[in-house]
Amino acid sequence: MKDHNWKARNKTDLIIEVWEKLDCESVGAAELKAIETVVTECYGENAADTPMIVARLLADEGAVLRHPEILELDVRQRLNSPYDAMFRNLLRLTDLDEVERSLRHLENLRKKFVSGPDGEGLRLVKEAAISAKERARHRAEEAGQDTKDGSEFAEAAEWITIWLQSPEVFESWVLARRNSASFREQFGGGSGNAAFQEEE
Numbered sequence: 001m002k003d004h005n006w007k008a009r010n011k012t013d014l015i016i017e018v019w020e021k022l023d024c025e026s027v028g029a030a031e032l033k034a035i036e037t038v039v040t041e042c043y044g045e046n047a048a049d050t051p052m053i054v055a056r057l058l059a060d061e062g063a064v065l066r067h068p069e070i071l072e073l074d075v076r077q078r079l080n081s082p083y084d085a086m087f088r089n090l091l092r093l094t095d096l097d098e099v100e101r102s103l104r105h106l107e108n109l110r111k112k113f114v115s116g117p118d119g120e121g122l123r124l125v126k127e128a129a130i131s132a133k134e135r136a137r138h139r140a141e142e143a144g145q146d147t148k149d150g151s152e153f154a155e156a157a158e159w160i161t162i163w164l165q166s167p168e169v170f171e172s173w174v175l176a177r178r179n180s181a182s183f184r185e186q187f188g189g190g191s192g193n194a195a196f197q198e199e200e
Contacts, residue, residue: 004038011043012057019058027058028066029073050074052131067138074131083124091132091160093139096187099156100174102132103163110167126164133160151186 004021008014018035019027032055036048051074055065086109091102106125113121136157143150159177163170177183 006038006042011039011047014039014042015049015054015057016061019061019063026064026066027055028069032070032073050077050127050131052134053127056130056134071135083121086121087124087128091128093132093136093153093156096152096155096159099136099159103129103159103170103174106163107167107170129160129164133157133164136160155187 006014006017008017015035018038019031022031022034024031029051032051035054036051039048051070055063055070059065090105090109092098106129110122110125112118113125136153140150140153140157143153145151145154159170159174162173166173
C-alpha cells in the first residue's frame with residue numbers, strides 16, 4: 001500500500017480510507033498495523049494513534065473489532081514506550097475504589113505533563129483513560145449490565161468518561177455520586193466484590 005495515492009485530507013479520513021481499502025469484515029492487530037504504517041508514512045512517526053484509539057474510530061464507522069487482539073497489541077506497544085514505567089498498571093478496574101484511586105493517579109500525571117509541558121505525555125494520559133474506558137465497557141457487555149459485575153464495570157466506564165470530559169471537577173463529582181441515593185441503592189458502600197476483576 002506504500003505507493004497508493006490516498007485521497008484523504010486528514011488523518012481520521014486516512015484511517016477510514018485505509019480500512020476501506022483493506023476490505024476486511026473485522027479489525028484486529030494486522031489491520032491496525034497496516035493502518036499505522038500508512039499513517040506514519042503520510043504524517044510522520046509521532047502521528048500514529050494507539051491501537052485502542054484507531055479501533056474505536058473504526059468501530060464508530062461500523063467495523064467489527066477483534067477485542068483480544070487489539071488489547072494485546074495496545075499493551076505491547078505501550079511496553080516499548082519510554083513512558084512505560086509511569087503508565088504500567090496505572091488504571092486498574094479491580095473495583096470502584098481502585099478506579100477512583102487510579103483516576104487520581106492519572107490526574108496527577110496529567111497535571112505534571114501540563115506543567116511540563118509534555119504533549120506526548122498528555123496524549124498518553126488521554127489514551128490510557130480511553131483504553132480503560134473501553135475495557136470497562138467491554139467487560140460490562142460481557143457480564144451483562146443487569147448483573148452486579150456488569151453494572152460495576154458500566155459505572156467504572158461512566159466515571160472514566162466524566163474524568164475525560166472534566167478532570168478538574170471529577171473529585172467533587174465522584175463524591176456527590178457516591179453520596180447519591182441511587183449509587184448507595186445500587187452499590188451499597190461503593191467498592192466492588194471479588195468477582196469484579198480486570199483481565200490482565
